[in-house]
Amino acid sequence: MKLQEVYHIENYIDTFAPGHYARVMDALDFRTGITVAFKVLRPEHLNPGGEMRWEYRAFANEAQILTKLADSPHVVKLLDCGFVSSVDEAPTDGEVESLGKNITAFVKQLPEFAAQDWRPYLSLENLPRTDNLFYLMQPAQPGMRRRLPGEEGISLALQFTNLLKLAHAQRMVYLDHKLEHVYWDGVTLRVIDFNSSQQLSGGAGDTQEYLKDIHNLCVGILYPIFTGMSPRKTMLRPQPGDLEALENRYKDIVELDFMMEPTLSQALQALLQRGAAFQLTSLDDFMLELQQVAALYGRDFPYQQTTPASRSARDKLKAGLKLLRDGENSIRQARDLFRDAAVIDGITEDLEDELRRLVRSVNEMLNHRVIP
Numbered sequence: 423m424k425l426q427e428v429y430h431i432e433n434y435i436d437t438f439a440p441g442h443y444a445r446v447m448d449a450l451d452f453r454t455g456i457t458v459a460f461k462v463l464r465p466e467h468l469n470p471g472g473e474m475r476w477e478y479r480a481f482a483n484e485a486q487i488l489t490k491l492a493d494s495p496h497v498v499k500l501l502d503c504g505f506v507s508s509v510d511e512a513p514t515d516g517e518v519e520s521l522g523k524n525i526t527a528f529v530k531q532l533p534e535f536a537a538q539d540w541r542p543y544l545s546l547e548n549l550p551r552t553d554n555l556f557y558l559m560q561p562a563q564p565g566m567r568r569r570l571p572g573e574e575g576i577s578l579a580l581q582f583t584n585l586l587k588l589a590h591a592q593r594m595v596y597l598d599h600k601l602e603h604v605y606w607d608g609v610t611l612r613v614i615d616f617n618s619s620q621q622l623s624g625g626a627g628d629t630q631e632y633l634k635d636i637h638n639l640c641v642g643i644l645y646p647i648f649t650g651m652s653p654r655k656t657m658l659r660p661q662p663g664d665l666e667a668l669e670n671r672y673k674d675i676v677e678l679d680f681m682m683e684p685t686l687s688q689a690l691q692a693l694l695q696r697g698a699a700f701q702l703t704s705l706d707d708f709m710l711e712l713q714q715v716a717a718l719y720g721r722d723f724p725y726q727q728t729t730p731a732s733r734s735a736r737d738k739l740k741a742g743l744k745l746l747r748d749g750e751n752s753i754r755q756a757r758d759l760f761r762d763a764a765v766i767d768g769i770t771e772d773l774e775d776e777l778r779r780l781v782r783s784v785n786e787m788l789n790h791r792v793i794p
Contacts, residue, residue: 425518439602439660443477462543465509474536480617481542482529487616496585498614502545503528505535556601558794567650568794581611593622595635599642600661640697641672649683689715757784
């Protein structure tokens, strides 16, 4: 079947943090009318006449893991998988073999299509770039940084822990913890890129892999969202995604520096430090301590009750954060209206100057916003 009969490939959507083994583009699926995230192997990872590289096999690994975790509300949804004949980085023509959600066929046919130099692809749920935390937490001005409010950070941490609990129960570890893979709208966590995740064998070494998953969560996700900083005490930067980089990304980080965010709860600092230092014995241990911290912020759990005053204060905090998010959305909509008006042909120079002044002022306001 012709690719152009199935998908219309559009712009790259991974330019702010391109991955090692794939490129991702907007694509319209003509069969459903839905815009998807079309993830395809980078052509340099083809190996004509040779053995499949790990980057090629990683597509099957990701498809299998996404299928096993499909019941989680926090995992990006797999919509289609298959192969394309085009070797252009962004394929726009050639043939396509679309297998839908038939993961068994996809895995089985991998060697056959690799031998023909066809590239594997995954068609995924297209998440809004405006919800990506790496994108959101990058200030437009040097010297500035952003962090999530504690209330939202704790919600995200609890949801990520539930995701890992589901994965660990099926002997899977995520491992590839970095902000580029995390989407957050203030309420619901969504996670992408499971190509480097692992299905464990049930052997003696599994426990260490589970603990590494907790360590990477604390160091690679939770520390940045609560401090606005990289665990390497630098500004946030995209993280490399090859296997060696993944293995060594946080390996030497066993101590976290909270001097840049001294107002952060001491209990939360202690929990993240214990996770970084491999002092937590299991995910259940981490979850229990996280619930204890969350109770200090006004949350209730079966064996950890908060105080009535803290509960009431949290209700007001949540209402305030919602108003802030709604307000920021309205401000962005106003800016876009000013921007659209400024490029209308035939308007006076005076009106154009005023519209552009407003756009600059609104952007400055958004650069100093409270919520990423």
